Amino acid sequence: MTLVLAVSNVRANRMGVAASFAAVLLAVTLVAGGGLVVAAAGARDELNDVMGLLVLSAVVSGFVSVFVVAGTLSLHVLRQRRTWGLLRSVGMTPRQVRRLVTVEALVVAVLASAAGCVLAVPYAVLMAGFVRLTGLAPAGVPVRVTPGPFIVALVVGLVVTLLAARVAARKAVRVGPLEVLRDSAAQRRLLPWPRAVAGVVALGGGGALVFLVPRVEPVAAVPTGLGATMALCVGASALGPVVLRGIGWLLGAVVAGLDPGAGMLARASLVAQPRRAMSAASPVMLTVALACTFLFAVTTSDVAAGVTRTGASVWAAPTLVGSAVIYTVISVLNATAMTMTERAEELRLLRTVGTAPRQLTRAVVWETLIVTAVGVLVGTGIAAACLTALGQAATGRPWFAYSLPQYAGLVLVCAVSGLAGGLAATRRARRGPLLHGR
Amino acid sequence: MGDVPDGRQAARSGTLSIMNDHAVLLEEVTRTYGKGATEVAALRQVSVGFARGSFTAVMGPSGSGKSSLLQCAAGLDRPDSGAVRVAGEDITRLGEKQLAVLRRDRVGVVFQAFNLVPSLTAWQNVVLPSRLARRRPDPARVRELLRRVGLEGREGHRPAQLSGGQQQRVAIARALLGRPEVLFADEPTGALDRATGHEVLRLLREAVGEFGQTVVMVTHDPEAAARADRVLFLTDGRIVDVLERPSAEQIGTRLGGRR
Numbered sequence: 001m002t003l004v005l006a007v008s009n010v011r012a013n014r015m016g017v018a019a020s021f022a023a024v025l026l027a028v029t030l031v032a033g034g035g036l037v038v039a040a041a042g043a044r045d046e047l048n049d050v051m052g053l054l055v056l057s058a059v060v061s062g063f064v065s066v067f068v069v070a071g072t073l074s075l076h077v078l079r080q081r082r083t084w085g086l087l088r089s090v091g092m093t094p095r096q097v098r099r100l101v102t103v104e105a106l107v108v109a110v111l112a113s114a115a116g117c118v119l120a121v122p123y124a125v126l127m128a129g130f131v132r133l134t135g136l137a138p139a140g141v142p143v144r145v146t147p148g149p150f151i152v153a154l155v156v157g158l159v160v161t162l163l164a165a166r167v168a169a170r171k172a173v174r175v176g177p178l179e180v181l182r183d184s185a186a187q188r189r190l191l192p193w194p195r196a197v198a199g200v201v202a203l204g205g206g207g208a209l210v211f212l213v214p215r216v217e218p219v220a221a222v223p224t225g226l227g228a229t230m231a232l233c234v235g236a237s238a239l240g241p242v243v244l245r246g247i248g249w250l251l252g253a254v255v256a257g258l259d260p261g262a263g264m265l266a267r268a269s270l271v272a273q274p275r276r277a278m279s280a281a282s283p284v285m286l287t288v289a290l291a292c293t294f295l296f297a298v299t300t301s302d303v304a305a306g307v308t309r310t311g312a313s314v315w316a317a318p319t320l321v322g323s324a325v326i327y328t329v330i331s332v333l334n335a336t337a338m339t340m341t342e343r344a345e346e347l348r349l350l351r352t353v354g355t356a357p358r359q360l361t362r363a364v365v366w367e368t369l370i371v372t373a374v375g376v377l378v379g380t381g382i383a384a385a386c387l388t389a390l391g392q393a394a395t396g397r398p399w400f401a402y403s404l405p406q407y408a409g410l411v412l413v414c415a416v417s418g419l420a421g422g423l424a425a426t427r428r429a430r431r432g433p434l435l436h437g438r
Numbered sequence: 439m440g441d442v443p444d445g446r447q448a449a450r451s452g453t454l455s456i457m458n459d460h461a462v463l464l465e466e467v468t469r470t471y472g473k474g475a476t477e478v479a480a481l482r483q484v485s486v487g488f489a490r491g492s493f494t495a496v497m498g499p500s501g502s503g504k505s506s507l508l509q510c511a512a513g514l515d516r517p518d519s520g521a522v523r524v525a526g527e528d529i530t531r532l533g534e535k536q537l538a539v540l541r542r543d544r545v546g547v548v549f550q551a552f553n554l555v556p557s558l559t560a561w562q563n564v565v566l567p568s569r570l571a572r573r574r575p576d577p578a579r580v581r582e583l584l585r586r587v588g589l590e591g592r593e594g595h596r597p598a599q600l601s602g603g604q605q606q607r608v609a610i611a612r613a614l615l616g617r618p619e620v621l622f623a624d625e626p627t628g629a630l631d632r633a634t635g636h637e638v639l640r641l642l643r644e645a646v647g648e649f650g651q652t653v654v655m656v657t658h659d660p661e662a663a664a665r666a667d668r669v670l671f672l673t674d675g676r677i678v679d680v681l682e683r684p685s686a687e688q689i690g691t692r693l694g695g696r697r
Contacts, residue, residue: 261570264562265555272557272596346555352514353612354542354567356535431534434514 006104009083015341015425016076019334020105020161021112023072026327027065028116028157033123034058034323035149040128040141050136052219053298056226057320060290063230064324065156067237067286068331070164075279075338077101077168084172094173098166105165106158113157117150127323134316190241190274199238206231206382213389214396221393222297225386229293232382237282241274244281244374248274251370259366262359265350266366269343276342277371280335284375284414285382287328291410292383294321296402297390303401304394318406325410329417332375336368336421344429351434360430361423368422372415460487460523461620461652462511467520469506469675480506482675483520488620491650493643495663497693498672504656505624507672511654512547512622513540525619542567546613550625553609554597560584560604561593564612575615583611587641603634610641614651621645623655627662639665660689 010017038058041047047054084097092100121143128141191199209228216224236243252267270277298317302309309316347360355363387400469481480503488494488511498504509515511522513529521528524544532540541547554563564584568575584593587607589600597605606626613621623642627635643665645651655666663669664686671679671692681688 260572261566264566264569265558268555268557268562345552346557349552349555351538352541352547352549353570354538354540355570356538356542358535359538359570435509 003103005087005100006107009080009100009104012083013076013080016079016338017104017108019338020072020076020108023069023331023334024109024112024157024161025116025119026330027069027160028113028153029119029123030061030323030327031058031065031156032117032120032149032153033127034061035152036120036124036143036145037127037131037141039146039149040124040143041137044139044141046139047137047141050131052222053136053317053320054131056223056294057324059223060226060294060321061324061327062152062156064286064290064328066160067233068283068328069156069160071279071282072331072334072338073105073161073164074168075335077105077165078172079338079342081172084169088173097173098169101165101169101172102162105161109158109161112161113154116153116157120150120153121145123323127319130315130319133312134319135311135313136316136320190245191239195238199235201235202231202238203235206235210385210389213386214392216393218393221390222301225297225390225393226290226293228389229289229382229386232385233286233289233379236285236378236382237278240278240281240285240374240378243378244278244371245271245274247374247377248277248370251373255366255370259362261355262362263366265355265363266370269367270370276339277367277374280332280339280368280418281371281375281378283328283331283335284372284418285379287325287332287414288376288379288410289382290328291321291325292380292402292407293386293390295406296383296387296400299401299403300387300391300399301394304391325413329413332372332414333417333421336371336418337425340364340422340425343426347426347429348434351430357430360426364422364426364430365419368418369415372411372418376411376414459489461490461525462654463487463521463523463526464507464511465521465523467507467510467517467522469503469510469515469517479503479675481510481517484675484677485520486670486677488652488654490652491646492668493646493653493666494655495666495669496654496656496672497658497660497663497669497689500658502672503675504672506675508622508624508654508656511620512545513537514547539571542570543616544619546616546618546621548606548609548613548621548623548626550628551602551605553612554605556597559594559596560589560600560608563597563608564615566612567616580611580615583615584608586644587611588637601634603630603637606630606634606638607641610638610645614645614649617649618651620652620654623653625657626655627657627659635659635662660686660693663689 035058038054041051041054087097088094124143128143131137132140206228209224209231213221213224213228248267248270252263252270256263256267295317350360388398391400392398464484464486466483466485467481468479468483471478471480484507496504496507506515510517513522513532517530520530522530524540529537529540555566558566561580561584564580565575584590587610589604589607589611592600592604600608626642627638630638639662642653642655646653655662657663664684667683669681669684669689670677679692681692
């Protein structure tokens with residue numbers, strides 16, 4: 001019976017399943033592939049110089065993978081709250097619901113991890129090629145297939161997927177079935193205690209690391225700085241809904257002034273459901289914070305050391321962090337699409353009370369832009385804090401170098417992928433037949 | 439056959455039925471769902487007019503086409519052939535944008551459930567169509583409407599904080615704020631208990647009596663239908679009978695006779 005339900009659930013939630021599958025697949029590819037490159041470089045003495053950068057980029061990929069897989073799975077399970085409530089109201093026990101979630105997550109994790117392992121090899125070869133082209137390792141990195149990276153990747157793929165799904169399922173079934181069916185989602189506490197505590201602890205830890213950056217040995221400064229960025233990202237993501245409600249309220253007021261109808265809808269949705277919006281803002285924040293820290297840490301140390309990169313070597317740092325950025329950008333698209341799919345019924349209702357197609361499009365666009373802006377603002381803040389500390393470590397002054405085109409490009413990519421996800425996911429609801437399923 | 443109900447009404451009321459007496463007029467409306475072997479005709483050349491300031495109930499077994507009639511008349515669905523005139527204008531030819539303006543300004547719809555945008559408060563839900571039209575509704579009138587539907591002091595509540603009946607009443611207030619040509623209600627009491635349902639019906643009746651609002655309501659409940667001036671009976675996509683000011687017993691007998 002559980003199997004039948006799992007299958008029908010997958011059918012009903014193709015979007016979420018596809019997003020989860022993509023997240024796990026890419027995570028495993030990224031981690032296993034990055035691991036293969038690091039392992040190959042580790043075998044060669046002449047690559048010791050670039051080893052640090054390669055390891056750092058692999059760690060960034062790993063962190064991003066865990067973050068995105070956990071976020072996507074949790075969003076996927078929590079989105080189906082109504083289904084879980086319905087199943088429980090017809091007599092399914094919380095235990096059975098959890099088992100159902102686990103079965104589905106396990107199937108997705110196994111299939112996606114297997115596919116990811118297969119893709120990891122060509123990905124590693126490609127990365128090695130880029131590393132050679134940009135002059136980081138002129139002799140090239142000979143990639144050989146070793147089991148180590150795959151084991152690490154499978155742990156990320158399977159364990160993180162299952163854990164995230166189970167934690168989300170536990171959360172979903174803790175609420176009584178009737179409460180869920182009554183759609184009291186808006187009433188859930190904005191910031192439950194455990195989340196608030198975890199957020200504050202992570203922020204505190206991140207702050208401590210920022211403080212330590214100029215005080216540790218120079219070799220350890222960049223890893224400490226990236227660690228600070230990651231910890232601050234975790235903290236900001238946990239406390240994010242509060243920030244998002246605040247900024248959403250403010251930016252929403254501006255937008256509602258410019259575009260009364262559509263702006264009011266965008267603003268109301270952000271203020272009423274900041275947690276939902278935060279699941280789309282988190283990957284933006286992560287992209288901006290990590291990519292900026294990584295890229296501009298390299299720029300800053302170059303400037304401090306008086307190095308000017310020319311030709312292909314300009315692309316060394318962007319290449320190393322590139323796949324992690326592509327991954328988070330895909331997850332921006334995923335998360336926006338998932339949060340917007342949930343809204344199909346609401347969008348149709350808006351049409352029945354006379355919202356014009358273009359107004360509906362604008363409401364989706366405004367909301368996505370505000371969410372992206374929140375992610376960018378928080379991410380930039382985190383990166384700026386860590387980079388200032390790194391600059392202090394390198395030169396003794398609170399300062400850092402940055403590249404405006406690279407930054408603008410990052411922000412643009414985040415905004416475009418958010419808009420693409422949001423608009424694509426709502427297309428049917430905005431333009432399709434109004435009487436869906438009647 | 440098609441214009442029988444209209445003709446009867448004109449004959450009984452003794453007035454000549456001209457187009458502008460009707461808030462909504464359906465002419466030979468046909469709506470078919472599916473294709474080929476699975477084709478189902480929901481409406482077969484239905485012609486009917488809804489006079490200004492009248493309260494009409496539409497009844498019939500499930501699958502008789504009563505919801506299709508409402509959806510076509512409200513511009514939510516497009517008939518395959520025939521014309522739907524709202525205040526004389528054929529809405530079947532309107533584009534999506536013009537339809538949006540129609541739904542916003544000239545037609546109000548209240549469904550059985552899920553009428554309100556979850557993220558908006560009761561007040562915001564009521565003023566939503568005006569805001570979409572970039573109009574600023576008179577706050578005094580909004581307050582008065584919300585008071586009339588019994589939601590004084592609940593203006594700032596979100597739908598999740600309101601009962602089913604309260605949500606229906608917010609939807610009615612929203613529909614009435616724009617003074618639409620016609621208010622359509624699809625099983626407005628279907629998800630409510632008796633007492634709450636009566637309250638909603640009383641509001642619809644008052645809207646007709648006091649504001650001269652035209653109301654068309656689809657229902658399967660004879661008691662609800664008995665609050666209307668006129669009851670249309672649909673079977674297999676055709677209007678098969680019309681009762682003027684019937685009692686609940688008459689309606690029950692009429693329905694029983696068909697079964």
